[in-house]
Amino acid sequence: MKAHGYNYSVFPPDDDVGAFAAWPEFLKAGHRAPDPHLLDLDSGDMLRLTEVTRKGLTVVELGSLT
Amino acid sequence: MEELDREYSPRGVQSVFLYIREAHPGEDLPHHDSLQRKLDHARKFREQFGMRRRILVDDLDGTGHTAFGGLPNMTYILSSAHTVLFRSAWTDSATIKVALDYLLDVQARRREGARLAPFYSELLGFRWVDDAAFYRGLEQNGPKAVLEFDEAKRMWARGEHLGSVASRREEAEAKPS
Numbered sequence: 001m002k003a004h005g006y007n008y009s010v011f012p013p014d015d016d017v018g019a020f021a022a023w024p025e026f027l028k029a030g031h032r033a034p035d036p037h038l039l040d041l042d043s044g045d046m047l048r049l050t051e052v053t054r055k056g057l058t059v060v061e062l063g064s065l066t
Numbered sequence: 067m068e069e070l071d072r073e074y075s076p077r078g079v080q081s082v083f084l085y086i087r088e089a090h091p092g093e094d095l096p097h098h099d100s101l102q103r104k105l106d107h108a109r110k111f112r113e114q115f116g117m118r119r120r121i122l123v124d125d126l127d128g129t130g131h132t133a134f135g136g137l138p139n140m141t142y143i144l145s146s147a148h149t150v151l152f153r154s155a156w157t158d159s160a161t162i163k164v165a166l167d168y169l170l171d172v173q174a175r176r177r178e179g180a181r182l183a184p185f186y187s188e189l190l191g192f193r194w195v196d197d198a199a200f201y202r203g204l205e206q207n208g209p210k211a212v213l214e215f216d217e218a219k220r221m222w223a224r225g226e227h228l229g230s231v232a233s234r235r236e237e238a239e240a241k242p243s
Contacts, residue, residue, distance in 0.1 A: 006128045007087050009097040011211070013218035016089075019136045020155065026135045029150050030186055033142065036130030038084065038122035039101075041208050042106050049122070049130070052082055053144045059074075059081040059167060060142045061119075062067055062134060065111040066088040066096050066207045 034061075067141075070159045071119050075164055085111065085123045086131040089138035090215060091207025099128050143169065159195040 004012065027033070034048045052058055070080040085108040098104040101123075108123050124130040134140060135155075141162055143152040152165040176182055204211045231240040 006132070007097045007099065007126065009091055010207070011090055011214040011218060013221050016138070016218070017222065022156050022241060023135050023137055027133075027150060027153065028186070029148050029153060029183065033097075033131060033148050033150050034133030034171065035143050035148065036133060036225045037125065038124060038130060039105075041085070041105065041112070041121040041123055044152050050118075050148050052080060052122075053148050055080060055144055056146045057079050057151075057160065057166075057173070059070075059079060059166070060084055060134075061081070061148070062084045062086050062119075062131060062142075063138065063157065064086050064088050065107050065114070066090045066092070 067157065067159050068116070068118060070163060070166075077170060079166060082120045082122055084130060084134075085121055087128055088140075088207075088212070090204055090207050090211040092206075092211030094206065094208040095211075096208075098126060099138075100177065103109070154191055156191065156193050156241075158191055161189070161191040163192075 006008070006016075032048070033053070035048050037046055037048060039046055049060070067081070067083075071079075075081065080204075084238045086103065088095060088097050088107065095107065096103070098107070101195070104123060104126060108121055111117065112121055128136075134142065137155055139157050141157045142150055143165055145151050151169055154161055154165075172182060201212065204215055
């Protein structure tokens with residue numbers, strides 16, 4: 001089991017607070033958004049986020065179960 | 067956010083949920099050690115919250131999540147040109163509703179021929195704090211998640227994180243925009 005790294009198994013309080021502190025200077029309004037490859041949960045297809053956003057105004061919420 | 071989607075999708079606003087890493091893994095909802103586990107958690111999430119929004123799952127390494135800033139509960143509003151129009155470090159539907167109303171009004175005014183130039187602005191949002199609900203969520207994840215968050219709170223109260231915050235902010239400010 002990996003305690004640290006991206007998929008940490010132990011909540012890292014330092015990283016969490018640090019990420020919030022750095023975020024105000026990160027990817028501000030007016031900038032082009034990242035275009036990651038994502039997996040559609042329903043279809044199982046891979047797609048780029050731009051394939052969604054090109055259709056119009058898009059709200060992108062990021063989160064998880066926990 | 068589901069209610070917001072029901073209200074705004076008839077007005078042409080799309081809403082997607084990008085499933086990322088587990089913020090507070092526990093014994094019952096552990097961290098993602100495989101893409102399959104991440105997909106299983108995403109399906110459980112959809113069932114538990116009755117999601118009708120499209121769920122897109124990030125890769126196991128969190129490439130998308132990291133590129134968007136790596137916070138546990140962010141929301142962005144993107145234009146059809148894939149430009150960030152709004153961003154929020156915390157998902158709060160009331161704040162997002164304000165932004166959507168504003169942006170839809172801009173679209174409508176432009177359609178009517180108004181000449182509108184973009185400018186940069188910021189807003190400090192205020193969210194409802196519900197510790198009891200948050201702890202109910204942690205308990206669902208498993209006792210480990212509760213213990214780790216309690217320890218984190220003690221650490222934050224002692225100010226042990228302040229050195230790392232200062233260095234992260236310096237790093238971020240040193241990066242060219």
